[in-house]
Amino acid sequence: MCWPGLALFGFLLLACRLQEGKLVGIITQTDIFKVFLELLGARVAGLRLTLEIPERKGEMARITTAIARLGGNILALGTFLGDDPETAVVTVKVEDAPVDELIAATLLEAVLQASPGYRAARHDYVLALIALHRHKQAREQIEILIAAEPDHPTHRMTLASILVGEGSTEAAIALYGELLQQQPDNPELHLSLGHALKTHGRRDEAERAYREAARRRVNFGDAYWSLANLKTYRFADEQLATMRDQVDARRTPFVDRYHLCFALGKALEDRGEYAESFQFYSRGNAHKKAESNYCPEPLERTVAKQIELCTREFFEQRQGYGCDDPSPIFIVGLPRAGSTLLEQILASHSQVEGTMELADIQRLVSTLDLHASGARYPGVLALPSADNYRELGEAYIRDTRHYRVGNRPFFIDKMPNNFRHISLIHLMLPNATIIDARREPMACCFSNFKQLYASGHHFSYSLEDIGRYYALYVRLMDHWESALPGRVLRVQHEDVIDDLEGSVRRILDYCGLEFEPACVEFHKTERRVHTASSEQVRRPINREGVDQWKNFEPWLGPLREALGPLAATWK
Numbered sequence: 001m002c003w004p005g006l007a008l009f010g011f012l013l014l015a016c017r018l019q020e021g022k023l024v025g026i027i028t029q030t031d032i033f034k035v036f037l038e039l040l041g042a043r044v045a046g047l048r049l050t051l052e053i054p055e056r057k058g059e060m061a062r063i064t065t066a067i068a069r070l071g072g073n074i075l076a077l078g079t080f081l082g083d084d085p086e087t088a089v090v091t092v093k094v095e096d097a098p099v100d101e102l103i104a105a106t107l108l109e110a111v112l113q114a115s116p117g118y119r120a121a122r123h124d125y126v127l128a129l130i131a132l133h134r135h136k137q138a139r140e141q142i143e144i145l146i147a148a149e150p151d152h153p154t155h156r157m158t159l160a161s162i163l164v165g166e167g168s169t170e171a172a173i174a175l176y177g178e179l180l181q182q183q184p185d186n187p188e189l190h191l192s193l194g195h196a197l198k199t200h201g202r203r204d205e206a207e208r209a210y211r212e213a214a215r216r217r218v219n220f221g222d223a224y225w226s227l228a229n230l231k232t233y234r235f236a237d238e239q240l241a242t243m244r245d246q247v248d249a250r251r252t253p254f255v256d257r258y259h260l261c262f263a264l265g266k267a268l269e270d271r272g273e274y275a276e277s278f279q280f281y282s283r284g285n286a287h288k289k290a291e292s293n294y295c296p297e298p299l300e301r302t303v304a305k306q307i308e309l310c311t312r313e314f315f316e317q318r319q320g321y322g323c324d325d326p327s328p329i330f331i332v333g334l335p336r337a338g339s340t341l342l343e344q345i346l347a348s349h350s351q352v353e354g355t356m357e358l359a360d361i362q363r364l365v366s367t368l369d370l371h372a373s374g375a376r377y378p379g380v381l382a383l384p385s386a387d388n389y390r391e392l393g394e395a396y397i398r399d400t401r402h403y404r405v406g407n408r409p410f411f412i413d414k415m416p417n418n419f420r421h422i423s424l425i426h427l428m429l430p431n432a433t434i435i436d437a438r439r440e441p442m443a444c445c446f447s448n449f450k451q452l453y454a455s456g457h458h459f460s461y462s463l464e465d466i467g468r469y470y471a472l473y474v475r476l477m478d479h480w481e482s483a484l485p486g487r488v489l490r491v492q493h494e495d496v497i498d499d500l501e502g503s504v505r506r507i508l509d510y511c512g513l514e515f516e517p518a519c520v521e522f523h524k525t526e527r528r529v530h531t532a533s534s535e536q537v538r539r540p541i542n543r544e545g546v547d548q549w550k551n552f553e554p555w556l557g558p559l560r561e562a563l564g565p566l567a568a569t570w571k
Helices: 034-039 059-069 099-114 119-131 135-148 153-166 169-182 187-200 203-216 221-228 237-247 254-270 274-292 296-309 312-316 339-347 360-371 386-403 416-428 441-449 463-483 493-498 500-511 548-555 557-563
Strands: 013-019 022-025 047-054 073-081 087-095 328-333 352-356 410-413 433-438 488-492
Touching: 059 073, 099 119, 119 135, 119 153, 135 153, 153 169, 153 187, 169 187, 187 203, 187 221, 203 221, 221 237, 221 254, 237 254, 254 274, 274 548, 296 416, 296 463, 312 416, 312 463, 328 339, 328 386, 328 416, 339 352, 339 410, 339 433, 339 493, 339 500, 352 386, 360 386, 360 416, 386 410, 386 416, 416 433, 416 463, 433 500, 441 463, 441 548, 441 557, 463 488, 463 557, 488 493, 488 500, 493 500
Parallel strands: 013 047, 328 410, 328 433, 352 410, 433 488
Antiparallel strands: 013 022, 047 087, 073 087
């Protein structure tokens, strides 16, 4: 997840010199290869590594194998001449890598140990830590940079982003205000302030900040999309005209174009101009699809392997495994399926704390792969002992503690993709609660198609890919019901809307919690909400979005075909 206000969040770039497999020095500044990087997929979100290696047989294989073992997928790779004929410069673009293992442990920490005064490397380290939601460590590192350069605006802007991640939104807002006094014409600062205000629940002020960002840079696509992403904002005629002008303007950068496409899609949808709205949604998605390189087959193969391995007998043989801590409540499913609403309902209970979409489970998956000998996830799930799984559960509880600002006995992890890791969750945390947030497939899938995500969810930029992903999700959830009967509570979004109190009582009963009226009046609960539904869950329950997809039904044939029977038989 990318936090606002950080210009480098789309990628991380390191440069170092390796000799005989050891780091011996730094060879470049962060941006020295920017021309080459554009050729290597600069517009694709992911991790970028630049290394100088000995020019000899096996060195390239060593690097690519290490990345693969760490769970990374190489999106692009280029080699260039080094400083001398004995070396080669390798630039690699990686996705799905465990950034803390691959960067912090393998490269950045080594860079900083060798050269603690190398500020560019330390700043990259901070960005890596933020991307991992390790805000406490990130704050420690940025404070080192601020101590060295107290007036450096980038360091202070990064600190503000960290404060948002920590939940200290008031302090972040104050810091953004100070920075804007020094740089009132900086549109990125206005945008970042808007994100902090939105997270804090100050919607009107967030709107003003986004509008100011757009005023400061007329083609600032992210500012217009941020307004659209409030879900409650309606664009004026002159704003719509400006967006139309800028989306195809020669000087509008690529990233702003697809932000403008999604914003125009939402603006026109709100006006009932569905045909043109769909055209802009499709354009924006086509841009994102082209830069994501998403391919559904690898995930489908992984799910098939997990279904084959993780049978009822597999779990019966491992009874008693894991850490007994009952505090986590996992909400899984697809994005845009009502998970934020469920989180808001539960976080309104006096015993439950809402956090955010946590990356810790995926990090543990990467750790299993890292330490396995030959096996890869999900096959590696068969290897750990009872003690190993207890240690993994304890590590999860320990590593997630800093997200919990109160003393409530239960907390929520609402990372949607954790539905792919219910086997791991069950084995390491057998007493954790797991809730499946389910939504009617056509509505859920099209809602994803309309949503521009800050990062991840690459399946969402094609109707066919979304349909296949939803079908895969249902297949895997059906398997969990068979292999772990009763382990996961399925909550249908439409049922929550039609019978709020009945659904709330059912959810609380499953969690072992007493009914509290505040859960029904969830919209009155004041808390940080980071997801796209932040403003929607601050209003009473309504049916506003239930059937919105039907306005676009004439163009959704590819989605219906990809869903197959699920489109009609979802209940």
